[in-house]
Amino acid sequence: MKRLLPLLLALLLPACRGDGAGGLDPPGVLDMTRLVRPSTPNTALAAPAGFSPTPDLITPRYRTDPDRLFAAIRTVALAQPRTFAHGDFSGTRQAHFIARSAWLNYPDLIAVQVTPESELILWSRSVYGRSDFGVNKARLTAWLAALEVALTAP
Secondary structure, rough: OOHHHHHHHHHOOOOHHOOOOOOOOOOOOOOOHOOOOOOOOOOEEEEEEOOOOOOOOOEOOOOOHHHHHHHHHHHHHHHHOOOEEEEEEHOOOOOEEEOOOOOOEEEEEEEEEEOOOOOOEEEEEOOOOOOOOOOOHHHHHHHHHHHHHHHOOO
């Protein structure tokens, strides 16, 4: 029964079909300075102070090389449960991930950008639904906490 409901749901919501990045088109590079957040409360944004649109979480300027920061956030992302690589644009230090819910296989999209100044922008958003019940913000909070640990490890 636990696998039957996701299979039925996939008939109505194609992005719930498959594993990993299955069912979702590959992303292109996003211009993170031109993000437009939807009016629905199913996204979360972590970015430096003064970023527009206004972030839900403020990220610091990290005291590390931007390439090291980019490698660390990708490692953190892929260590999370049910999280899969969906696009990697190393030349611009941008990567995309898909995180799937445990029960119904709902996909969320996460974009990561590291600036040349070692600042970090994370944008997590739901593919389906009006509300995310705080899942996207909780995800970004967890990723940022794991990043701090990763950056302080020898």
